[in-house]
Every structure is written in C-alpha cells, then in structure tokens.
Amino acid sequence: MALEPIEPQQYQALLDAKSEQIRRRFDELGSFASGLVLDVFSSKPENYRMRAEFRMWHEGDDLFYAMFPPGNKYQPIRIESFPQASEPINDLMIPLLAGIKASPVLSKKLFQIDFLSSQRGEVLVSLLYHKQLGDDWLALADALRIELGINIIGRARKQKHVLGIGYIMETLEVRGRKYHYQQVENAFTQPNAGVNEKMISWACENVERFGPMDKPDLLELYCGNGNFTVPLAAQFRKVMATEIAKSSVNSAHVNLIENGIDNVTIVRLSSEEMTQALAGVRAFRRLADVDLSSFNFGTILVDPPRAGLDQETLALVQQFDQVVYISCNPDTLLENLQELKQTHVLKRLALFDQFPYTHHTECGVVLHKRNS
Template identity: 50%
Template sequence: MIRPQDAAAYSAQLADKQARLRELLAPFAAPAPEVFDSPLSHYRLRAEFRLWRDGEQRHYAMFEPGDKRAPILLDDFPIASPRINELMPRLKAAWQASETLGHKLFQVEFLTTLSGDALITLAYHRPLDDAWEQAAEPLAAILGASIVGRSRGQRRVVGRDYVSESLRVAGREFRYRQPEGAFSQPNGAVCQKMLGWAYDVLGERDDDLLELYCGNGNFTLPLATRVNKVLATEISKSSVNAALANLADNGIDNVTLVRLSAEELTQALNKVRPFRRLAEVDLDSYRFGTVFVDPPRAGMDPDTCELTRRFERILYISCNPETLAANIAQLHDTHRVSRCALFDQFPWTHHMEAGVLLERR
C-alpha cells in the first residue's frame, strides 16, 4: 500500500528531475519535457545481492556505496518486482537446507519480466559439478524459474539462459528474449512507456531507419513497423544473438543487423575502410531519414555525433542527460530539439533517462 506521504514525496522528486532536465536543455530552446512516471514500488525487474554470513546463516545483503563492511541485511526488497520478492525467501530456504547449493555461494542475481518469467543466477567461489546440477534441477522446477550457476570459468544452465518478456506498443504485443548477463531495461513499466513515446515520435515513415546500439532489439522491434527498412548495429555478441531471435520470434523481416560498433559503422559509411561483416550489405541502397541512438552513459563519441549530423532527424534516448546535453551542444548549429521526454526509470534516486527528437533546421 502506498502511503499519501510517499506519493507526495515521489511527486516532489519527479518535479525536481523535470526542473533539472529543463535546465540542462534550456540552452537549446527545448520544449517542456513530456514526463513518464514510474510505479512507486515493485518496479525493478532485476536485482543483485551479495550474501552475508552470520553464524550458520547467509542473508541477502546490500551495501552503501563505498562501504563493503556494514551490510544492510534484507528479507525482502520492496522496489523489486513481486516475482523477485516471492522468490527470495524460497531460494534462501533452499540454500540453507542444501550443502550442495549453499557451499561457497556468495552472490545471487534475479532477472524477471512483467510477464512473470524468472531466471536466478547463483555465483560461487568453487567449481560446480554434476551434484550441483542435480540439486538445482528440482529447485528450478519448484520455483518455476531457470537457474544459472556460475563460478570462475564455468557456467551451468538449468532451464533457459534467458527470460521471455512481452511488451505492448500501440496495441501490438512484442515478445523479447532477455539473456542472462546481458543488458535489459530494469523498469519494465517505464520501458513500455519509452517504447510508446519513441514509436509515436518516429511516426509513420516511407524511408529507412539507422539504429546504433540496438542491444537485444528493444526499440528495434516496434520502430521497424514504422519504416521501410532498418539497418541496426550492436557490438555485443549475446545481444546480437538475442536481437536476431527476437526479430524472428516477432516475424519482423525488414531489419538487417550487423555486429559493428558505432565507431566502425561511422568508418564504413565514410568509406574509410571495408568490413567483412558488411560484405552482403549494400549501404548505398538505404534511404535513411532518421537515425535512432541509445548510447551508453558516456554518450556518443565526437565522430559518431558528427555522423548523426547527416540525418534529417535524430531520435536519441539517453541514460545520462548530462552527456545528452553535451551531444546536443555539438549538433545544435544544424539541428533543433522539437520534442523531449523524461523517463523515470529509477524512482527514489537522482538518476533519470531522457529522450529527444532533433530535426534539421
């Protein structure tokens, strides 16, 4: 139950974030941001805990930044999904009851989805043998979750090494595989709002889309339905494999995905050097109208930023508004901010994500 004082505190914090984003974008005459809020609790689909020994017991633990000696012991985690909270005590009881599962276990990670799927990663300071797998198999069945065991140079999978998510955008349901160990959006409710905003901002187009940093195809799937065809790039092999599976699972066939960094694609488009991974791709056949970017926290490097300047429209999702503002400053002489948005992926923290549409002047 959300207390009125909690709702009021959240509203005040969200207003502060909105003011901070407006201040960052004020030099570029950006319009007022559209604001997409978060659930106040049970919004986080991923969680990672260290285990802290107290006598014969191990407890879920977290620490204040920079302090690894004073654990905060947890029985539940209200910001995490209901599925994580349901799994936490059952998993703890299992490792306490089984020497095979509990011996030298030091970290637990949960990955869940809005659709209720779950994967648990157990990390150990010891090699994992067949006895571990034989103990993990019935536990996975009881919990209704996949389990991955990890130790140095070793990985054992009971069930699947990914979870399946389902997100609805503009009335259509998109299905996603989200691999263990790969990036996925932590706040599913806000992610769905981000996808809807990007879908709306892109609009119905009769040209092509270039996407940089496509990850597992989170944005690629809905955006591909708005354009003629898409050229998407991603450097992580696990993310590329997940994106290819997601495209196939959703019957989307107008996307060409290449494993290149944004910097390498810039070199290819500038014809600085050829790449074997582009041997079957006719870059000159594309009629790009929009480039979509969702870069890491460092933002776009200067060369990639210059590459985006070629496009009439730049649709930019940012997990760091400070580097977003720095990139806009580089582009502001040729492009103006016509729409912007605040996505509160991380309520109760100072972090925020933003989106902007830049259009050629």
C-alpha cells in the same frame, strides 16, 4: 548494489523535483530549448525493477541477502524483501533462500544471487560461487529449479551451468500491440519494464512516419536486443540496426523472428565501425552480405552508454534529417546537443523515470535538421 531507500508516498514530489532539475539543465541550451514542453513519464512507485542483484552474506551458520548503504561496502544490511523489485522476484526470494540454506552444497561459497524477471512472471536466477560446481551441486540445484518453477544458472571460475534455459521471455505492450522479447542473462535490458513501454511508445509516436518521405530508412546504433528496433520497424521501409555485444545481437535476431519483422538488418558493429563503413573508410567482413547502397537513411536512433556519442559518431548523426536520441546521462546528452544545435532544431524533449528515488535520469530528444 547499494541500497537506496524508497518512500512511495514521496514519489510524486521526488519526480517533480527531478523534472524541474532537468528543465533547469536544458535552460543551459538557451533559445535552442526555449518554449519546449518537457514530457514526463512516471514509474510505478514500487515493484518497478525487473532485475536485482544481492550479495550473499555468511554469518556463522546463517546466510542472508545483503545490500550496503551508499558508499559503504563493509556494513551489510539484511534484506528480507525488496520493494523496488518486481513481484515475481519478491515472491521468490524467501523460498529460494530457504532451499539454498537447507543444503550445504548449494550454500557453501555462494557469494551473489542475480535475479532477472519479466512482466510475464518468468524468473531466471544466477548463483555465483567461489568454488567449483560438481555433479552433487547440479543435481540439487536442478531439483530446486523444478520445485520453484524457475531457471537457474550456476557460475564459478571458468564454469557456467544452465539448468532449464538461460533466458526469459518478456512481453511489452506498445501503442496497443504486444511485442515479445528474449532477454538473456548478463545481457543489457532496460530495468524498468513499465517505463520502457512508455519510452518505446514515445519514440514511435514522435518519429515522422517513414521519416522524410524521400529518405524512408532508419539507422539505429546501440540497438541491444532490438528493444526499439522491433516496434519502430513498421514505420520505415528498411532498418539497419547495429550492436557490438554478441549475445544481444543473437537475441535481436530471435526477437525479429518472434515478432514477424522482415525489414530489419542486424549487424555486429560498434558505432565507430558503422561510421567508418558508411564513410567508405573501411570495409568489414560482417557487412559482406549487406548492400549499403540499397539503404536511403533519413532517420537515426541512438541509445548510447553513459559516455554519450564520440566525435566521429556525432558527426555522422549530424548528417541525418531526423534524430532520436535516448540518453541515460543528461550531462553527456547536453554536451552532444551543444554540437547538434549547430545543424538541428530540437522538437521534443522527454524524461523517463527508469530509476525512481535516485538521481539517475533517462531522457529522450527528437531533432530535425535545419532547412530539411
């Protein structure tokens, strides 16, 4: 993880510059985006990251958290605190390090520490080693876990030891309601919880309730742990949500139960597989108990990886009356919009500053099919 310096007093100016850059980029779409207002959603200028990863640097008898300047993996910078990270992570860093340094068993061959935190104050710590972890490590790590009131996972080659539980619970407030989510170690979750709340709220506010009234169901691709699924479910008759990562699918099922949602079907399929299933090209055992004909989809939500939508999925998306597209890469979003503008009208455009002080930009668009 590279160290990106932050200057809270410069945050607004940097966000304004990022916003202007996005406006200029969307001008490339010509009349398709002309006159559209860019909704800009800011982050907290500090303590906004709910995850953090640090290399552990051994220097003689010393051990410290280390990060590196961008593009340089050989000059570690000692980290005493990390203002980008949440308050629970910062509060834990020093006492955790002290407890590890006090024990040669815990400190030897430790090469990385990952933190996952929630707005509820829960923290899960993963300790990564270049050695096998024995009973002595288990006893000492569990004592440290109890002392600090956290959960710890120890990882080494072909080993994983969970001390406590292997996840945290997060609570997100969306349009006045609180939603609860299981977040599992090593599974994708949005890193900036405050901006994530704004992003989900924007999606809920900008989908037409029940979508087109004669097509009341939602298809969601890349649903993760149900981040958007759970709050959006109330706005549709039925929802089908797909995700390929098994751990995220498991968490999505937990999160539906946790929030009392009963109109969502989660299936473990990739976007390409879902496209094939809907086209009747291929049958999937994972859909054996799902009656696809019972769904009447009018809205699709996609939150793809940086590569954007492949051509088959893009063709599927073009069939929907309403499209909500969340993107972590404006370049591939713009490429996809060059195709989508042939069939759809751009209705809303938003910037979500998930990653302050960096060039990374999260965008959202809502599109309606022409003449629908």
